[in-house]
Amino acid sequence: MIEIIKSGLYSTIQDLGRFGYENYGVPISGSMDQLSSVLSNKLLGNNDNDAVMEITMTGPILKFLEETKICITGADISPSINDNSIDINRVYQINKGDVLKFGKLKYGLRSYLSVSGGFLAGKIMNSRSMHSSITKSNKIINGENLKIKKLKNIITKRTIIKVNYLEHFKNNIIEVFKGPEFDKLTTKQKQVLLNKTFTISNNNDRMAYQLKESFKNQLDPIITSLVMQGTVQLTKSGKIIILMRDSQTCGGYPRILQLSKKSINKLSQKHMGNRIKFKLIDL
Amino acid sequence: MKLKSYNLKYKRFGESSILVEWPSIIHESILENILLFKSEIENKYLNNNIYLKNSYNSLLITYEENINPKSKISELKNIYIKIGSTQKKDFNKWEIPVCYDIELGHDLNYLEKSLSIKKEEIVSLHSSKDYRVYNIGFLPGFLYLGGLDKKIHHPRKEKPVLNVPKGAVGIGGSQTGIYPNNSPGGWYIIGNSPINLFNINKTSPCFIKPGDKVKFSPISLKEHELIKIQVESNIYKPVKTQIND
Numbered sequence: 001m002i003e004i005i006k007s008g009l010y011s012t013i014q015d016l017g018r019f020g021y022e023n024y025g026v027p028i029s030g031s032m033d034q035l036s037s038v039l040s041n042k043l044l045g046n047n048d049n050d051a052v053m054e055i056t057m058t059g060p061i062l063k064f065l066e067e068t069k070i071c072i073t074g075a076d077i078s079p080s081i082n083d084n085s086i087d088i089n090r091v092y093q094i095n096k097g098d099v100l101k102f103g104k105l106k107y108g109l110r111s112y113l114s115v116s117g118g119f120l121a122g123k124i125m126n127s128r129s130m131h132s133s134i135t136k137s138n139k140i141i142n143g144e145n146l147k148i149k150k151l152k153n154i155i156t157k158r159t160i161i162k163v164n165y166l167e168h169f170k171n172n173i174i175e176v177f178k179g180p181e182f183d184k185l186t187t188k189q190k191q192v193l194l195n196k197t198f199t200i201s202n203n204n205d206r207m208a209y210q211l212k213e214s215f216k217n218q219l220d221p222i223i224t225s226l227v228m229q230g231t232v233q234l235t236k237s238g239k240i241i242i243l244m245r246d247s248q249t250c251g252g253y254p255r256i257l258q259l260s261k262k263s264i265n266k267l268s269q270k271h272m273g274n275r276i277k278f279k280l281i282d283l
Numbered sequence: 284m285k286l287k288s289y290n291l292k293y294k295r296f297g298e299s300s301i302l303v304e305w306p307s308i309i310h311e312s313i314l315e316n317i318l319l320f321k322s323e324i325e326n327k328y329l330n331n332n333i334y335l336k337n338s339y340n341s342l343l344i345t346y347e348e349n350i351n352p353k354s355k356i357s358e359l360k361n362i363y364i365k366i367g368s369t370q371k372k373d374f375n376k377w378e379i380p381v382c383y384d385i386e387l388g389h390d391l392n393y394l395e396k397s398l399s400i401k402k403e404e405i406v407s408l409h410s411s412k413d414y415r416v417y418n419i420g421f422l423p424g425f426l427y428l429g430g431l432d433k434k435i436h437h438p439r440k441e442k443p444v445l446n447v448p449k450g451a452v453g454i455g456g457s458q459t460g461i462y463p464n465n466s467p468g469g470w471y472i473i474g475n476s477p478i479n480l481f482n483i484n485k486t487s488p489c490f491i492k493p494g495d496k497v498k499f500s501p502i503s504l505k506e507h508e509l510i511k512i513q514v515e516s517n518i519y520k521p522v523k524t525q526i527n528d
Contacts, residue, residue, distance in 0.1 A: 023336040024481070024489045025420040025463075124483050133423050133464060134483055180294050180302055223307055224418065224427060226336055226343040228297060250338050250420035258297040282295065 001065040002115075002146045008060035008102070012139045012206075013119050013146070014245075015051045018127035022249045028229060029129040030245050032206060032268035033110050034261075035168060036074035040114040043071045043091055043163075050118025051128040053140070055111040057271070059102020060140065064094045068151050069116045075108025075169070075269060089163040108169045108269040117149025131246060172197075172275055174263045177282045179232060181254035184219055192216075193256065194278055198240065202272045206246040209267060211276075214238040219254045227251045230259030232278075242267065289316060293359065295352035296343065301359060305340040309429055311415055315372070317342050318494045323366050324359070337493060338418045339427070376413065376496040378522040379461070379476050381452050382507035383410070387475035394454070394471055398437060408432045409452075409459065409473065410499045416491055424463030424481025424489050428497060431459045443469035450475045452499070474499075477511035478521060496526060 014037070017030030031037035031054050038048045053060075059077045071091045072079050079086050080101050086092055088111075094100075102111070121128045124135060132138040140146065185193070192215065203210035217238040226249070227233070233241045233253035242259065243251075244267075257278060259267065270276065292304040303320070305313045317337050324335060324344065332347040344359065383406040385391055395402045414428035421427075431454065439455045444467065447453070451462045453470030462468055463480040476499075482488050491497065502510070513519035 019332075020334060021423075021488065022334060023419060023493070024487075025423040025425050026488070027423075125488070177295065177297050180296060180304070223309060223339045224420070225338045225341050226302065228300060228343070228345070230297065248421055249336060250418060261298055 002148060003063040003065055004140050004142055004144050004146065005061040005063055005099070007140050007142050008055055009058035010056040010139055011060045012054050012130045013051050013121040014054050014129045015118075015127055016049045017245070018125050018129055018131075018134070021125050025249055026125065026134065027131055027246050027248060029127070029131045029134075029206075031112065031129075032245050033074055033112070033265045035165070035265040036110070036269075037112045037114075039089070039163065039165075040071050040073040040112040041118070043073070043089065044069060044114050044116060046114055046116070046118055050114065051121055053113040053119060055102065055113060057105055057109055059111065061102075062100045064096065064098045064100070065145070066148070066150070067096055068094050068148055070094055070100070071114050072111055073114075073163075074111040076106040077111045078103030078106060079111075107166075109271045110268055115148045116151055117154045120147040120149060168266055169269050171266065172270075172277060173279050174267060174276045175260040175281045176232065176257040176263065176278050177260065178280070179255035179257045180225075181219065181222065181234075182256050184254065185256060186218075189216065194280055197275045197277050200270050200272055200274045200276065204270075204272060206244055208244055208247060209242045209270075211240040211242070213240070215240055221252045222254055224250050224252045225255070227255060228258065230261070230264040231255050232257035232259065244268070288363075289313070291363065293356040295356075298349040299347070300343055300345040301350070301352060301355055303342045303344070303359065307340055309339050309417070311429070313340055314415065314417055314494060316366075318372055319366050320363055322372060323362050327362055338420070339429075372494065374492070374494045374496065374526045375523045376498060376526050377491055378498055378500050379478060380502045380506065380510055381410065381474045381476045381499045382502050382504055383474040384504045384507075386504060387507070388452070388473040390453075390471040391473050394435075394437060394473065398435060400434060405435055405473065406501060408435050409454075410501050413496045413498050414459065416493050416495045416497060418493055419489060419491075422463055422466055426460055426480070426491060426497065428459055431457055433457075437471055439469040440471065441469075443467050447472065448475065450477060452476055475507065477507050477514055478519065479514055490521065 014031040017028040037052045041050050072088045076088050130138050199212040201210045201212040215238045231243045234256050235253050289305050294302045296302040334345040336343050391402050414430045416426050417429050418427040436457045447462050447468035449464050451472045452474040453472045455470035
């Protein structure tokens with residue numbers, strides 16, 4: 001068990017997503033930056049899909065009520081155990097009573113805490129990912145206890161991986177494919193879309209990232225159609241919205257671009273004020 | 284029986300998905316054609332991990348791995364050619380109890396004035412039609428229904444209400460629907476249904492499927508309460524008939 005002394009800004013339990021229920025209107029969810037969450041599990045010898053804690057910008061304070069092993073990847077939010085700072089991308093043994101805290105955000109936005117065997121948050125529809133429409137809460141709550149696997153029941157096959165993926169956080173090129181309505185844009189619009197630098201607005205969360213700049217738009221809404229994680233929508237008023245992991249399953253705005261899987265992960269580490277550029281990769 | 288064959292557009296959508304598009308009109312025969320194609324693909328890929336979802340005039344096929352779009356598209360085209368010879372799918376028609384009492388249909392008085400149609404007439408227009416389920420989305424278990432009588436079309440509220448209760452039956456533009464859970468929403472609320480449209484504990488969380496039909500049957504406040512108790516104790520069974528048109 002892990003006791004949540006303080007939940008942090010937005011800490012949520014996520015695996016790689018809830019698949020196969022989209023046609024019932026169930027969002028897929030899953031960890032935002034799956035490159036980092038999978039890495040966190042791999043370093044610990046877990047399965048890729050084991051549930052991890054996604055920590056956003058301001059970390060929680062967690063007290064371990066049993067021994068385990070942990071690993072933290074993704075954004076560097078200056079983690080410490082019993083007030084001794086620890087490295088990210090490294091495995092640590094945790095003893096009963098140890099307290100994990102976070103400090104200043106150095107880079108990125110979302111950090112991934114894995115524990116041996118994964119978090120055992122309730123499995124609903126084949127996934128432990130939290131989402132407000134499916135699970136009791138969409139994030140962890142002060143004072144609650146989180147179940148984890150008993151360390152002695154775990155046989156790990158840990159592989160040592162050398163990790164250096166700073167490029168993932170620093171680079172601002174977002175790779176895209178054409179969306180279903182891309183060809184309805186004018187040549188001028190396409191040029192602006194693919195050459196301009198855009199800024200992430202304060203409207204950004206697990207559901208969608210809205211960009212600050214407005215974009216001249218003459219496209220009408222479409223009949224409610226299908227969207228995916230990473231679909232870029234253009235609203236009637238010219239706002240660009242990039243759908244993220246908790247996205248609805250369908251929508252009525254023209255879909256002008258589609259992010260590559262890699263770029264959804266990359267964008268998940270960006271926050272308000274960060275600048276991005278789209279780069280078409282299906283020429 | 285010979286099926287109408289549509290001129291479909293196949294588009295690559297990201298690394299692992301193909302979007303198939305039908306003409307952009309809302310029509311029951313298009314929906315039936317989409318669902319037929321969908322179940323044919325499901326049969327073909329029975330044990331493989333592919334994910335399918337449909338809307339009014341499109342079908343999205345998502346594969347687990349990255350794909351070669353050209354070869355997948357030709358594979359899909361070959362499946363589509365064959366559906367002409369397949370039987371039509373069977374669908375169900377569901378009777379959904381709705382209490383149109385003003386206590387639960389808060390916006391009926393407003394709509395009466397705004398539409399210049401008597402409340403009783405609004406209820407009778409709303410509950411006399413069969414609605415086709417085109418899609419489930421927006422919220423888990425939210426049904427996109429087609430077929431609302433033109434006389435009771437009404438634009439959405441300018442400002443969404445934060446707390447629309449579970450089961451609320453609303454009108455928004457040319458659409459009508461039931462809120463499967465408490466949520467914000469901008470539709471005018473004319474009643475409430477006590478049944479559960481979405482159950483997280485079932486392998487099939489919605490008993491209603493795209494292609495099915497829905498008819499609203501008016502009930503009193505008392506019956507609403509009673510059915511709610513039956514639903515909570517898991518003994519309520521919604522009434523259905525098979526459609527085979």
